[in-house]
Amino acid sequence: MNAILKIYPSKLERDNFETCTAEPGQTFEHWLNNNVPSYEPRAVPLFSASVNNEPLPPSEWAGYRIQSGDQLELVVEAKGYAAIVMIVVAVAAAAAAMYFANQIPDNYNQTTPDGSTIYNPNAQGNQARLMGVVPEIAGRHKVYPDLLCQPRRQYDNNEQYLYLMLCVGVGDYEISADNIYIGNTPVSGYAGDIEYTVFGPGEDVTGHDAHRNFYLSPEVGSSAGQTGLEIEGSLATTGDASSAARWTFSGTTLKSYWFERDIEREDNLGFVPRSFPYSEEEIISISESSNDGEYRVVSKSGHSAQMEKVDAGGDAVPGWGGFVDAQLVSIAMISNNGGSGGYLGPFFACPENETTRYIELDFFLPQGLGRIKDNGDFEYYSVTVDIDYRDESSPTWTTITHTFSNATNDQLGHTEKINIGSAIRPEVRVRRVTEASDDTRIYDTVQWTALRAELDSASSYEGVTTIAVKIRGTNALAGSAENKFNLIPTRKLPVYENGSWSAPDATEDIAPFFAYIIKSVGHSDDQIGLEELEALHELWSARGDTFSAVFDNKSTLFEALKKVLAVGYAEPTLDYGQIIPVRDGPRTAFEHMYQPDNRVGELEQDISLFDPDEPDGVEVEYFDPQTWKPATVLCTLAEDQGLAPKKVRAFGITDETKAWRFGMRQRRIQRYRRTRYSFKTEMDGLNSRYLSYCALADDIPGYSQTGRVLAVNGRLITLDAELEWGSGTHFLALRKPDGKLSGLYTATATDSANVIAIDTDLDFAPVLDGSMEPPLFMFGEADRWCYPALITDIKPSGTERVSMTAVNYDERVYLDDENSPSGNL
Template sequence: MSTQVEIKVYPNKLDKKLFENCTGVVGQTLDIWLKENVPSYDEREQPLFSAAVNSKYLPPSDWPTYIFKQGDNISLTVEAKDPATIAYAIIAIVAVGVAIYTANQIPDNYNSTTPDGSSIYDVNTQGNKPRLMGIIPEGAGRHLIYPDYLTMPRREYINNEQWLYLMLSVGSGEYEILPEEVFIANTPVKSYTGDVFYEIFGPGEDVSGHEGHRNVYTSSEVGSTSGSTGIELKGRVTSAGGSESSKYSYSFSAKEVVVHFEEYEPEVGKWKHKSHLPFALGEIIKVEGASNVENNGYYEIITKDIDGSELKKLDAQYQEDTTWTGFTPEANTYAKVYTEDGGGDGEFNGPFFAVPEGEVTDQLWLDFSLPQGLGELDDQGNFLTRSVNLVVEYRAEGALEWIQAPAISFSGKTNDQLGKTTPISLSEKIRPEVRVKRSTAANDDTRIYDDVYWTALKAELESATIYQGMTTLAVRIRGTNNLAGSAENKFNLIATRVLPAFENGAWSAPRPTTDIAPFFAHVIKSAGHADSKIGLDALEALHPIWQARGDEFNAVFDSESTMFEVIKRVLAVGFAEPTIDYGQITPVRDQKRTIYNHMYQPDNYIGMLKRSIKLIDDDEPDGIEVEYFSPITWKSETILCTLPGDLGINPEKVRAFGITSRDKAYQFGMRKRRTRRYRRTRFDFKTEMDALNSRYLDFCALADDIPGYEQSGTVVGYDGRSMYVDHIGLEWQSGQSHILAIRKPDGTLSGPYNASPGSANNEVIIDDDLDFTPVFDGSIEPPLYMFGINERWCNAVLIRDIKPSSTEQVSVTAELDDDRVYLDDDRLAPATTSTTIPDIYF
């Protein structure tokens, strides 16, 4: 009976067709098997892979105790820990260890089109706006920001001046904002002394001390948020020309009402005649102000006649009152008959709901405007004081009775426009209906200015007092001719992100920074990862390089993306890319190097080395046009990057997201142009497990199989600086300097050494002592070597892709490096190749 159990290792969770076969022994535990067969395995709180026995999940806590049984099928599956890793991670769990590699291209542009809802990068939509259900913009470095609305803009009259309140979100995280870098449109706020006031709140700070934090809903039935003429409040005309002109009076009898129209005739005196009730059949009316109060109420017109209109009585909810036997007879010149929501002379306007369905409030504001002022001219042309009174009533949704708010009164003697905001506090939270009427009689005398408009009905909804994790801005603006309407949606600022600084391999106190390293780490940690998931050693090595070069990342992320796409953009401005190496997200910079990491030659190839060269096509782009964001205009500009011989007629268009320097945009574009021109040779080869020593973008020495280039083989012995090789009769070329490179047991390259011939025909003398001790006892492979003249002893390549396909083979893709790629990395941009992109570009 077999004592082995089958273990399948799936390196890619998304592709179950790809797996590696391994075997365990009955009686083993998974923990023991891993420790014996995977030297780099270590116990983690969150393992890099999951285990299943006979398709049933085996929790990590059971790995040390579950014993393999006869017939068990064990599966190990790589489990990516974030959305980026699941798309990019490739793992090989083999007898010699675990390796994770990825190959990614630097993005040519940050979006194929302008991001939906972008408030920064589309010049046609720059402005403050609400982002309902949208992401909170994330700022990096120093950049222009149009803050988003947290509450809708609110206007209020204070002492006959209109003020605008804004509550805005600067972005996720903390920012430094200088007073001279806060603007309305293009004008600094400091130019509006006494008209604009703002306060910045850091993440988690209490904002309730600023009036602008209130979340106020403005009813669309009364007026819009930008203000409007509103609803005119008309008063009943009672007199004109110094005597009564005309009015209605009513007689109530049985179930009929008779309307009498009275008109003043100076020669004859008063006279009256009957007239039709001025409403349509079936219309619901309200009687108000009758002497016999039992006649007040709601009625429906069922017949109409000049001798009397028959009615039926209704309750407040407009159901028929079957107990009604008729009016108490009376003739009344003060009674009113009107449709309640008619808004006619002296009638209520409304009711209107103050909040949407499902919402409640206990605070109302009503705005009123007197566009012609308020007053009365006497015969000498002097303004006399005049007053106007308003009645406001409200009730809860579904309630029968109206509640009268405190009386509102206007008094003045001016023809300057007046405005007033009246707050009304309710005793409890309700969904209120509100109606307003003018109780002061109107007058058609042209010397009287007392027109009143109801311009807004506002109610406070639930208001946040703390915004966790974001910087906010509360603004109060006085409405003046200088500000006009631009203040509402053109408030912008330049902010610098505040993040922990990276110094000497550790994080220090937060401070404003435009550096690449802090934001790179912040993105990873904001996704829930700890420092242990970041390649801090590599970051420590690259951080001073970026700082010395002045490489910065200045951008605003205001559209959806993945963590891995974001960090690719962040690193791209520093000529770097992210890789995943042993569970850590590590930055790797494409830079000029002289020290080789590993060497590969025919002795550790499987099969032949394949070389492919991309030739220049006739329609190939002849330049790079880089679009970047100008820190002066805060609009997109372009710069053309060309090599000698390029006409720039058909350039490749690239967006340098995160670059706000013309010189840096030029360096970015020239690096791409030189890469396209000079990196055109690709090598593909296979090894056994040797290539798992290398990592993405490693600088390696690769032997060629073309005659006349390097020679390679095995070192069979050494004595001090004398190396003895298995190749008898090395080809020494007269007048040339020669190189010998030796492969260490870990695959790294020792040397290269300057070489000279020894006395024996297989002896090579090197110019320095070896930095390792070769072993020739057969316990490990003997060292390999590469030999040739100084100019072509190897192909200097960058590792671009490593794909383990089994326990026996690894496929490698490498790219021939060329020193000319790096020649413009520090060059300043020429003076005449920049263009501002017009608005229609987007």
């Protein structure tokens, strides 16, 4: 079991860390030297370390050996900016490389793991995110699909294949072969080496072998720099006249001898005692006519050992009286259980409380297999291994024998597939039957590289798109293929147009995903402002505004809707039980008026003065669709130097021009919306909505003149106040019975101080009989007749008062909505 290391950037950021693993047995300093490029021993290290919550002083780093299951923590210590940056980058890079290249993350200890790594350019890769949020992809965006089961490597005809079962995301997607990659290379560049099948939501996935869910036993695998566990051969030779090993049997004693020769004197020394090759408690198998069976080494001394006979379960055989005496015999086979020539294992093939009907074992021959003849050619050679398995509660082993035969020095691999039949928790062990040879002309090394057990596998995945992949291992495909499979899908959604929903199709539009989010939580069409949404869809489509992003962390409905609408300069609002999108854009027609006659109290103004320390620009981070990594664009006005810009993230934007427009809108809002209005009304305020474009007035001389209409005679309007006229054009605005603003009308003076003439007929019929409140008016010079404002908050208080806030409207906010970083389009 590997040790787990967590690397923290500081003591204050305990929720932010990188995770990697380390093989047991190596010293901590050895791991640092091999995995952290910038590491070097220092009197005062740049980071501290602890093991299992106990401090590990730097003086012990060189001597402490990492143990199986250790929990190590590395915390960067604050010792200067440059030092912090160097060590964080070095350690984090090493951690990410080790972790994502070799492991599936262990998320059992996290309630909700972090989202996909597409927004973390330093750790992009496929992950298993147990208990995590299934990604929701909007528009067209690159993703590293999440692993649905553990990646599986398997040999077929001496070629290795990698199987991946991946979740693309919730919903249905358009996925083309040109948009599927390993790393940065399209899969089309690996013709014949990659097979994949895309499955829509709920489709049967059993047609592809990648769907099978296998558990990989951690006890079998790479060890001591080797790909797997080497299956070592027996130490003795088969019995014939030329055998170099000889044994004597007497009573319970077994002695070993070896034939030696004095090369210098060219003299045979004969069989001489040899140190007994097996350890105490090991079990050896003897095949000699009178002494067949298995025996345990009780004790040994020199070339002698005291033995006891054991049964198949390893228990001593009662009443065994000892060996049948034999002098210097050559036996057919002698091997131990767990040492040279004995069993590897047994190891459990699946976790506790799990059962399986099918197991697989991978074997690897790193030097090939064969014998070199005198002329240099290879000739066939064979190696036989026994594979034993049994139920954990059974004393009886079932043996399967496999023989490897070949004549090549090319690396070879084989997957042994075993259908057990009944569901058990199997123990598995392997031993080499063919004796090993020290002949340098024989290549016969065999390693056991993997033990897998198939667990319950899903036959379909409701509501999500999945992709099954089979990759043939070649020199062109590095090991990183296991966690670098990515693709660029486009979400399929219905679009509301012409009063109805279309069939789902690939789209990057804002409106379809906005509606989808609302309906995905159980709301119906009646709870969406479809009329407003359709109008905005037409506007956004004409402008080319799109939304492409990945939602893979928990969020609220309104937070998600805000992110979606932000790229279209809109926000979600609640209005009488409907969620309605409202866009902040250029306005030409006022909706309502609020002046002293329909206000309660004064109009309060809060003007924000220019601060020399405020940001002088906006730096926007967006996702570059070429590299699919974050990029930035600086947004400044003519008078800005851009030395201290405000940093914003354009979530959902994957285009530089769109990101620049987004940032310029933010910058212009900072610059030109600097007045906040607060006022109260009776129930009139409920006529307005969020971002309603309204005309405000107070009683400050020189600005708007307000009052009530007394009479209307065609285009002559009689007012309840004598008007003061300035220079230039003058406007008159009236309030209709439904609260909406009527006008603007160009006004001219008459002979009477309270009667004015307007340039067009009224667009409503005023009611002046006293049955309702008469129309209200606002009047003044063209640029001073009102305070144009956008309503930002409406708060009813009982049934008599409404508190309202607004910000000044300034058309300069929108001047870059059609421009580009290099000038007008």
